[in-house]
Amino acid sequence: MLAPQLNLGPSGLDPAMRRQRVASDLSSRDKSPANRYGHRLLVDVVEGTAKRDPERAFVYQPRTSNPQDGWEALTYREAVNAINELAHTITRELGVPAKNSFPTICYIGPQDIRYMFILIASVKAGYKVLFNSPRNSLEATLSLLKVTDCNTLFYADSQAKIVEPWLKNREMKSFVIASTKDLAKAEPEPFPYNKTFEEAVWDPLVVLHTSGSTGIPKPIVVRQGSLAVADAYRNLPEIQGAKFYLAEYKERCKLYFRHMPLFHAASVYGFLCGVIYYDIPMAFGCPDSQLTAAHVMDCFKYSGADAGVLPPSIIEELSSTAEGIAMLKKLSFVVYGGGPVSPVVGDLLAKQGVLLESAMGSTEQYPYAMYFQPNALNWQYFIFDSEAMGADFRPIDGPGSPEELVVVRKGQSKFPTQSVFYTFPDKDEWSTNDLYLPHPELPNHWMYRGRIDNIIVFSNGEKLNPTTIEDTITGHPKIKGAMVVGQGRFQPAMILEPYENPKNGEEAAHLTDEIWPLVDQVNKETVAHGRVGKDFIGFSRADAPFPRSGKGAIQRAMAMDLYKDDIEELYDRALSGEAGGPVTLDLTNESALAKSIVQLIDSRLGVSGLEPETDYFDAGIDSAQVIRIASFLRAGLKDVTLPNNIDLQEMVTPKQIYANNSSQMLAGYILGIVSGESAGGQEQAREIKVMEQLLSKYTLNLPPAVEGKPKPNDEGQTVVLTGTTGSLGAYMLDILCSSPRVKKVWAMNRGADGGRSRQAGVSSDRGLATDFSKVKFVGVDVSKPSLGMEEEEYRQLLSEVDRVIHNAWSVNFNLSVGSFEPQIRGVRHLVDMVAAADKQAPIAFLSSVGSVGGYPDKHQQVPEMKFDDLSIPVMGYGRSKALSGLILDAAAAQSGLHTAVVRVGQVGGPRGEKGCWNKPEYFPSLVASGLHLGILPEDLGPRQRVDWLTMEEVASTILEIVGVTTKVDVDDIFGYYHASNPHASSWGEMAKAVKDFYEGRIKKLVSLEEWQETLEKSAENASDADLEANPSIKLLESHRDVLKGKRAQAPPTVLATERTIKVSPTMQGSKAVTPGMMQHWCKQWEY
Helix, strand or coil: CCCCCCCCCCCCHHHHHHHHHHHHHHHCCCCCCHEHHHHHEEHHHHHHHHCCCCCEEEEEEECCCHHCCCCCEEEEHHHHHHHHHHHHHHHHHHHHCCCCCEEEEECCCCCCCCHHHHCCCCCCCHCEEEEECCCCCCHHHHHHHHCCCCCEEEEHHHHHHHHHHHHHCCCCCCECCCCCCHHHHHHCCCCCCCCCCHHCCEEEEEEEEEECCCCCCCCCEEHCCCHHHHHHHHHHHCCCCCCCCHHHHHHHCCCCEEEECCHHHHHHHHHHHHHHHHCCCCEEECCCCCCCCCHHHHHHHHHHEEEEEHHHHHHHHHHCHHHHHHHHHCCCCCEEECCCCCCHHHHHHHHHHCCEEEECCCCCCCCCCCCCCCCCCCCEEEEHHHHHCCEEEEEEEEEEEEEEEEEEEECCCCCCCCCCHHHHCCCCCCEEEEEEEECCCCCEEEEEEECCCEEEECCCCEECCCHHHHHHHHCCCCCCEEEEEEECCCCCCCEEEEECCCCCHHHHHHHHHHHHHHHHHHHHHCCCHHHHCHEEEEEEECCCCCECCCCCECCHHHHHHHHHHHHHHHHHHHHCCCCCCCCCCCCHHHHHHHHHHHHHHHHHCCCCCCCCCCCCCCCCCCCHHHHHHHHHHHHCCCCCCCCCCCCCCHHHHHHHHHHHHCCHHHHHHHHHHHHCCCHHHHHHHHHHHHHHHHHHCCCCCCCCCCCCCCCCCCCEEEEEEEEECCCHHHHHHHHHHCCCCCCEEEEECCCCCHHHHHHHHHHCCCCCCCCCCCCEEEEEECCCCCHCHHHHHHHHHHHCCCEEECCCCCCCCCCEEEECCHHHHHHHHHHHHHHHHHCCCCEEEEEEEHCCCCCCCCCCCEECCCCCCCCCHHHHHHHHHHHHHHHHHHHHHHHHCCCEEEECEECCCCCCCCCCCCCCCCHHHHHHHHHHHCCCEECCHHEEEECCEEEHHHHHHHHHHCCCCCCCCCHHCCCEEEEECCCCCCCCHHHHHHHHHCHHHHEEEECCCHHHHHHHHHHHCCCHHHHHHCHHHHHHHHHHHHHHHHHCCCCCCCCCCHHHHHHHHHHHCCCCHHHHHHHHHHHHCCC
């Protein structure tokens, strides 16, 4: 007998007729291909897809923990191989289980696809896998293992320390699971799985567990039939134009981003149903990475995802910046789960056009018959198909009160159409304990209003049962009642009802001090995210006692409604730093200051147990607390006399706390500000130390020189070029493809296809040829040995290569040099490659003017030579380029390689008709903002000199230097070159040309000071639309630096070009940028 097929027909039927139709459809046994939804087993869907389309992406995985390294696809073919390999491993090590016994095994690993592999493998092998949260206490873990009779543990080697106490306290077999890469490469015999749907529908799929918010977590055995319900929901009818949410996800997004724990029910269900049953492409988040707004923005940028699910705390952090809102607006939709989003933030985003979607489900029941919310302004309302779901909303306290959602069984079929009755087959109804309010006008629309059992869900998804805290504090003789609040917030607060209300602020502070020892005691006994800070304690009003039931219990929902304004005020006051009195910092010395910061965090945030060296984020400090720490520090420094008109709003921000993530580091940073040492000076010292370590690391054991290698070909060359899908890379590729001296190009890019699918679009947009018959596109990861290539292909490369141009690099001027280590490691791997090549292949590396931005003699041109002084490069980007140049220098000296480091100055737009200068860059943004503001600066201080080269000129110069397009003896390829225009014009000329081009749209040219003042004012309260029209707001720091440079009379950094001119015909023929060329770029921008 087949499981029932859901085919609920059109909405709007009479309920009785609809129920009759549903009952009829659910008893259907039609096995035709068009009617299989709801009848398919997970294993069959996976293997069927692998058979039909083996190279389809099973999941997109980040290459490393750095988003800039990109994502790569793991295919269904690889997934099935991995699953079969694990199924064979399980039965080989544990044996074939007795029929229908389904012994439990446990798995724990990093947040990667192996969770899904072992889940499906366990099903095939006749076992069931328990996913235990690494956050569980040892007591909770041992309880779960005992209750599920689990005697076998599989784990990834990275989890060895976590599982060590488990194995010490419970006798278990244990096995280390192979890496994802090794599993995907396996080629096992197929592992048979021949069960029919009817035979397997009640079989275990996986063992999950409850959160443990109210005690020891309980195991939940999920059955295969639960997923069948999700599959059957494809046939749900539309409701008021809305579709079942997974079906709509599939239609709206190209790639869905998920960065949530894979042991969690939401991730398990989301992947199995969303990816496997609904074919929604999914990209996983970076493993072992701190989830911050900046990290999330990078993940979306470099994965290419256009939708995803995020914790509410991250959404709220993103909403606090124009860049964050701009990113959210670009997404097809963004799902929040694990907790509520603040109504203020949600409404703000909705008005900006962000489509917020809420996820709702539970470990016990997935999915709900829930629909996609197409109306952004109704973001707080779920759309439920109550009929399909069996939803009964029951008021908890008369008309108008919140209503509890109870799921009532529909019929007594062997195959339930509601997943919760696969979990609880003996129940006829199941209470969700969730409270909702109906929309005043729209049917089927319900707003979530919290938990009936008082569980507080914070905006980061953490949960707290406040009962213990409230009962303990109520035990104080002066306190009648206590109510912990925090639904949808970052951290809890507490409203106390005293027997005698304080008459003023002084009395309130005294009462707080009296009860604080008791609060401190209970804080030490509760979970870290449930601790109440001293600033987050408020008192009830004398005229508004807590509402209580007949038994004297506080009626929480009513009390929260009564005190909603007080709660808002309490949070505002605490977060602003106004509560708790003045902040005192001991600035005697670094040790004293570090201790006072520790005490401050303890007293104000309730985070105890920190040492000066403790990493804040290892201690569980979250982004909300980081914001508060910054505000406390600013408050503590506001009366301190600071040198050089330092702006605390700029110098003490969450960014600095993320960078100085312990009290000791933070103390050193602050004392540097107070003593007059520039923050930049401290940063530079740290960066230089990191550079020294990286230089030592990547010049260690350089390959020895090899004598007797033949020189590279001058004709019929094979050229390696990295980063061809970037703007400059596309121009170099175009020249290589058209050069008669080049026989073959190895185009190396991230991604499985090596950029092949993107290249045609990139090139054609710039008016470049798209004949890539000479080109071999190769997907590489230069941060890995052998560039991540297969051995045979790598060996072919070594035998063919004549010349190498390394162009690919992450462009991010906010990162420290340490963040560029994967790119720096890639330079060393390219050194190893060239050293192992059959010929004397020279390598040209594209460096940056930032690598010499701190050249000390500003009145002299920077010579074309090596600089060992690590204080000369500026910013992490420039330092990473300088460091890479020094690695190549060492390789030239020790390994006999031919290396050319090309420092590239300002690259302008193209000379050709198509394409344009990248709009987000400084000068294009300057022009766009000039049009918005109606003015343009005629003077740019240290950026006044216009020594720009066009895209074509830079591309040609590099290829000439390395001997591709001009004949250069390989022995003459060495040292440093500068791709900068030797003929300069001025910004004043360009500004006049821009003004003339746009006629009356730019009213006048103004001084740099007037420009900066106008720009600063325009940035105040700028909307997202303002940001798009006035993009220089995003570059305020760069504009401020230009003005500072002018005031300091800083001359521009000028690159000498004598040596480069001798070897580059392009440089010899270069001419200064003209007003006509500037107007050509204006035309291309189409502003």
